[in-house]
Amino acid sequence: MKFLDEYRDAEKVKVLVDQIHSLNLPRINIMEVCGSQTHTILKYNLEELLPEYINLIHGPGCPVCVTPIEMIDKAVLLAQIPNVIITSYGDMIRIPGSINSLMKVKASGADIRMIYSPLDAIRLAKENPDKKIIFFAIGFETTAPANAASILTAKKSKLTNFFVLSSQVLIPPAVKKLLDSELIQLNGLLAPGHVCTVTGTKWCSEISNQYKIPITVTGFEPVDILEGILLTAKQILLNEHSTVNQYKRVVTKEGNLKAQGNIYKVFEICDRNWRGLGEIKQSGLKLKADFEEFDAEIFFNLEPSQHHEDERCIAGEILQGLKKPTDCNLFGKDCTPTKPVGAPMVSSEGACAAYFNYRKVNE
Ligand code: SF4
Known part of the structure; x- marks a missing residue:
């Protein structure tokens, strides 16, 4: 299959691995920002193929993982209101909150539906005018355009029973927070290809310049990851610090301008708490005043509640x-x-x- 088999090709993998081994470098830390990249690295056992000098560090690019516990608790609270249907992606339903997960309250009778697209929530709202449909919107820049489109559709359709619990976050401020941290020394980054499909690569170039760090915008197949590592390691060797786009078959410098336009038609940037990383300034998206009628937190007047994490879990450090x-x-x-x-x-x-x-x- 085009764009798939060629990026899983064993010969290409071997050539890239040999090239990485041929570089003469001291130990370096390269972070793959995206959780899907982490899965490829683990699934194809890529770390085993790499020389000792490369230490891969897994980044915060898992949208479900960084959704703060207080938002899970709010979703659980909303799910227990009569005539409310909570909709979200499958993983969100299983994430533990302070006391309950959505899965547990579903078992007790709450109406919680797994959906594949926010437009499924719009359809539910149209089919169930006597119910209030809440879409639990999480994710990075990748999911924000579809979430924004659902709100624009709700506005156009004059829906009064569709709401969004928004816990959307933006990747660049989180990357900057990690680079500002004195706890970890990063020598290079593999930027998330999916996010850059929407945003373009400008933010990566700004971070490369500001932090003097090489960044490779990287895809998600084994050849992508190894090429991303090679391009990053070469820059480290040459003491260069620019942004290189390995994922050119999908990512452009400008990104998807229409998607960006839709995001900022509906949302504005706000401070946001990240699970494990704490509050990051200007790292979230909230609904603009023009769309406040769809904001579940405002409509249901949710007050901040006490919440607690399981102290044994070291997810924040991971x-x-x-x-x-x-x-x-x-x-x-x-x-x-x-x-x-x-x-x-x-x-x-x-x-x-x-x-x-x-x-x-x-x-
Ligand atoms: S850090 Fe430990 S407790 Fe937390 S999710 Fe991972 S394995 Fe589970």
Whole structure:
């Protein structure tokens, strides 16, 4: 299949691995920002192919994992209001909150539906005029255009029973927070190809210049990842710090201008709490005043509530690249995909789930 087989080609993988091995470098830390990239690395056991000098650090690019616990608690609270239907993506339903997950309240009778697109929530709102449909919107710049489109559709259709619980976040401020941290020394970054499809690569170039760090916008197949590592390592060797686009078959410098236009028609930038990373200034999206009638937090007048994380879960350190899932005492024993304690064990992009699913297979 075009754009797939050629990026999983064993010969190409071998050539890239040989080229990476031929570079003469001291130990370097390269962070793959996106959780899907982490899954490819684990699934294809790419770390085993790399020389000792390359230390891959898993980044915070798992949207489900970084959704703060207070937002899960709010969704759980909303789900228990009569005549409310909560809709969201499958992983969100299993993420543990302070006391309950959406899955648990569903088992107690709450109406919670898994959807594949926010437009499914719009359809539900049209089909159920006597119910209030809440779409729990999470994700990075990748999902924001579809979420914005659903709100524009709701406005156009004059829907009065469709609401959005928005916990959307933006990748660049989180990357900057990690680069500002003194806890971790990063020598290069693999930027998330999916996010850059929407945003373009300008923000990467700005970060490369500001932090003097090489960035490679990278795709999600084994050849993509290895090429991203090679291009980044070459820059480190030459003491260069620019942004290179490995994922040219999808990403352009400008990104998707129509999608960007839709996002900022509906949303404005706000401060946002990230699970594991704390509050990051100007890192979230909230509905603009013109669309406030769809804001579930305003309509249902949700007050801030007490919440607590399971202290045994080290997801925060994993999302910052400070620890690996196998450093967690609960990993694979008290925390597994069927009985997750923290979000990274639930999400299909979570590092703990990747280690659990692939490390065993590859060992
Ligand atoms: S293994 Fe489970 S408890 Fe440990 S960090 Fe990962 S999600 Fe948290």
